Amino acid sequence: MSHYYVGVSGWRYARWRGDFYPRGLPQRLELTYAAERMTSIEINGSFYSLQRPSSYAAWRAATPDECVFAVKGGRFITHMKKLAGVEAPLANFFASGVLALGPKLGPILWQLPERLPYDRERMSRFFDLLPRTTQQAAALASGHDDKLREDRVLTTCDVDQPVRHALEPRHPSFDTDEARALLARHGICMVVADSAGRWPQMRDATSDFRYVRLHGETELYASGYPPESLDRWADQCRQWLAEGHDVHVYFDNDAKGHAPHDAVALCERLRG
Numbered sequence: 001m002s003h004y005y006v007g008v009s010g011w012r013y014a015r016w017r018g019d020f021y022p023r024g025l026p027q028r029l030e031l032t033y034a035a036e037r038m039t040s041i042e043i044n045g046s047f048y049s050l051q052r053p054s055s056y057a058a059w060r061a062a063t064p065d066e067c068v069f070a071v072k073g074g075r076f077i078t079h080m081k082k083l084a085g086v087e088a089p090l091a092n093f094f095a096s097g098v099l100a101l102g103p104k105l106g107p108i109l110w111q112l113p114e115r116l117p118y119d120r121e122r123m124s125r126f127f128d129l130l131p132r133t134t135q136q137a138a139a140l141a142s143g144h145d146d147k148l149r150e151d152r153v154l155t156t157c158d159v160d161q162p163v164r165h166a167l168e169p170r171h172p173s174f175d176t177d178e179a180r181a182l183l184a185r186h187g188i189c190m191v192v193a194d195s196a197g198r199w200p201q202m203r204d205a206t207s208d209f210r211y212v213r214l215h216g217e218t219e220l221y222a223s224g225y226p227p228e229s230l231d232r233w234a235d236q237c238r239q240w241l242a243e244g245h246d247v248h249v250y251f252d253n254d255a256k257g258h259a260p261h262d263a264v265a266l267c268e269r270l271r272g
Contacts (some may be wrong), residue, residue, distance in 0.1 A: 005040035005068050005106065006267045008259045009213070009252040020260040026147050038263050040070065040106060042250040047072040047111070052104075053097030054153040060101050063079040068106040070166075070211075070248060071098055079113045083126040088145045090129055092164040095141035095148055099134060099157040107164040107189065107211060107248060114199065118173040120182060127165075135160045151210045166211035166248075170199040180204050196220045209246040212237075214262070216253040224258035225251075227265075234269035 011034045012027070021030055027051065035041055043059070045051060059069065074093050077086045108130075131137035134157040141155040142232045167183060168191035183190050183206035190206045193199055195215040214233070216223040225233070249266060251259035 002244050002246050004237055004241060004247045004270050005070075006263055006270065007038040007040040007042060007251075008034060008254070008263050009072075009250045010040040010044040010254065011041060011260075013257070014252050015217045015254070015257045016260060019257050022045070029062075031059060032062045034260060037260075038267055039066065040068045040248060040250070041231050042070040042072060042109065044072045046093075046096075047075050050074065050092060050096040050098075050148070050152075052152050053100045054095045054152075056100035057095040060104050063104065065087070067104060069104050070106045070250065071101070071108050073108055073110045075111075078110055078116075079271050082113070082116055083122055086126065087129065088143070091143040092142050092145060092148055094131065094137045095144035095153045095155055097152075099138060099141065099154050103161065104190075105134065105161070105163070107166045107209070109166050109168060109169040109191070109211070111191075112170055112171040116169070117171045118169070118176065120177045120178070123179075123182060124186075127188060130165050130186075130188075131158055131163055132187075133162055137163055164189065164207070164209060166207075168193055168211075168213060172200050175200045175202055180206050183207070195224065205243075206244065208244075209248065210240045212247070212249040214249065214251045214253060216258075221253055222255040222258075223253060224256075225253070225262045225265075230262065230265050230269060234237050234266060237266075237270060 011031050031056050077089045120196050131140050138155055138157045166189040187207050189209055189211045192203050192212045193201055196218055198220050215221055217225050217229055240247050251263045
């Protein structure tokens with residue numbers, strides 16, 4: 001049976017305090033508050049730097065049992081190395097504590113830089129490196145280098161489950177049949193990105209799940225989604241669910257505080 005997972009990209013935003021988060025809510029309870037009102041959270045701090053196993057374990061403990069986390073892959077891999085020569089950085093990423101999420105680990109998101117065009121060989125080599133189970137991820141993590149201290153390493157998993165991957169390219173050269181076919185051969189989900197027209201929006205299925213990032217309907221990162229737009233996205237999600245796809249949707253329009261309200265509103269529509 002297919003499931004939907006709706007939430008926000010990140011949860012620590014000053015603009016949300018006293019608005020979505022009740023005034024006086026301790027910051028340590030913000031994740032719990034958000035997760036109790038949504039069904040998933042996208043971790044984006046992992047994009048900027050390697051996190052700690054203790055952090056992932058704390059996030060797991062702070063959320064309801066049914067909550068699922070998507071984890072954003074590191075920008076060192078995607079933006080600095082541009083997916084080339086990333087064997088050690090990938091091992092470091094998976095050794096940094098991702099596996100501490102246990103059964104709450106959802107898809108890994110790989111967001112590409114806007115100026116990185118499609119290159120079949122580059123993409124194929126990167127896809128071949130990606131672990132497809134948590135056991136494979138643990139084996140990969142064991143190859144971490146000395147950039148990680150031993151007290152910041154986790155190379156075991158307490159549950160063996162599939163690991164899904166989603167790719168968010170931002171260069172129009174990915175909007176081709178060849179690129180979609182390559183992702184499909186590797187079982188990589190092509191992200192559906194709504195970005196106020198800034199980047200291409202590619203809706204063709206390339207895997208057994210769908211991954212949507214809503215960055216703002218009319219203004220990137222800033223504008224909200226009015227009721228009629230949320231209705232349309234809810235209808236689209238229902239169609240994907242009926243087709244047998246799990247659906248992940250994350251609101252990234254956080255600049256003016258719209259993201260959590262929009263996420264809760266979409267959850268309510270899908271529950272209804």
